[in-house]
Amino acid sequence: MSEVSALNHAKFDGFASIREIGPLGMITLRAKPDLPGLAEAIRAAVGTEVPATRRIVTNGDKAAGWMSPDEYLLILPYGETGAALAAIAAALKGQHYLAETVSDARAVFRIEGAKADQVLAKLSPVDFARLEPNELRRTRAAQVAAAFWKDEAGYTLVCFRSVASYMMGLLTHSAQNGSELV
Amino acid sequence: MLILECPYCGVKAEETELSPGYEAHLKRFGPGSSDTEFEDYMFARKNPKGVHFERWRHVYGCGKWFLAARCTATLEVFGTYPAQSAEPPADLQAKIKAKRPDWKGYK
Ligand SMILES: [Zn+2]
Numbered sequence: 001m002s003e004v005s006a007l008n009h010a011k012f013d014g015f016a017s018i019r020e021i022g023p024l025g026m027i028t029l030r031a032k033p034d035l036p037g038l039a040e041a042i043r044a045a046v047g048t049e050v051p052a053t054r055r056i057v058t059n060g061d062k063a064a065g066w067m068s069p070d071e072y073l074l075i076l077p078y079g080e081t082g083a084a085l086a087a088i089a090a091a092l093k094g095q096h097y098l099a100e101t102v103s104d105a106r107a108v109f110r111i112e113g114a115k116a117d118q119v120l121a122k123l124s125p126v127d128f129a130r131l132e133p134n135e136l137r138r139t140r141a142a143q144v145a146a147a148f149w150k151d152e153a154g155y156t157l158v159c160f161r162s163v164a165s166y167m168m169g170l171l172t173h174s175a176q177n178g179s180e181l182v
Numbered sequence: 183m184l185i186l187e188c189p190y191c192g193v194k195a196e197e198t199e200l201s202p203g204y205e206a207h208l209k210r211f212g213p214g215s216s217d218t219e220f221e222d223y224m225f226a227r228k229n230p231k232g233v234h235f236e237r238w239r240h241v242y243g244c245g246k247w248f249l250a251a252r253c254t255a256t257l258e259v260f261g262t263y264p265a266q267s268a269e270p271p272a273d274l275q276a277k278i279k280a281k282r283p284d285w286k287g288y289k
Contacts, residue, residue, distance in 0.1 A: 054191050068244035069190050125196035139199055140242040
């Protein structure tokens with residue numbers, strides 16, 4: 001258990017602001033979408049609907065994201081994963097699924113500012129003009145896997161904790177003043 | 183640049199978000215097969231100039247394997263479909279046949 005974030009809340013201010021946040025509580029839930037009890041399990045854990053394909057549904061400081069046809073990412077306060085896992089186990093008793101806390105395997109960043117999308121556009125093969133509201137986009141940022149979604153203030157980006165400093169380096173470099181795309 | 187639409191998550195994935203799995207629809211010859219059959223399964227590939235069926239993995243995205251039909255000469259993509267398909271979908275085969283009348287089929 002590590003209650004400090006990967007980079008001790010490193011930050012950088014360029015043409016957009018980069019902040020390493022967290023740690024957030026995260027649960028990987030692997031289950032087929034038609035699994036009996038799945039909706040109850042997600043509602044009990046984070047209080048949301050089952051997210052549709054490539055979407056993230058938020059509920060205050062909790063959220064559920066669609067990661068693949070048989071994988072969901074549940075986000076919640078760091079200290080609440082144990083209770084959420086117990087609620088999932090109760091809702092999915094006897095069913096074929098897998099749920100595990102992965103909070104300490106992840107690093108989380110915020111990219112904020114009017115040109116926040118340009119920071120990511122330089123790093124990921126994604127058409128940002130077509131990124132939809134509440135879309136959880138899994139892709140790569142330069143050489144590592146990443147997932148991000150957009151809200152009114154900017155982007156939240158999740159990657160593996162083992163590449164947190166690489167990611168901070170990428171974001172910092174990409175957000176250098178004077179390197180705006182337009 | 184190659185762009186393939188992942189049939190599982192719907193992302194129009196640029197090539198660098200994918201990982202190649204080479205020729206699709208191979209029949210496996212394992213224990214009990216002849217040396218020739220195993221050699222063909224292991225090493226002999228069609229490598230056509232033209233219509234080709236391939237396996238791809240949406241490795242940086244949803245992580246799923248899928249299949250794609252494309253032209254190796256022009257890079258035209260005819261379509262993508264789930265990995266759980268024993269053969270290319272009939273409508274995809276018809277579409278390819280219409281575009282490439284000389285095409286001899288996927289086998
Ligand atoms: Zn996909």
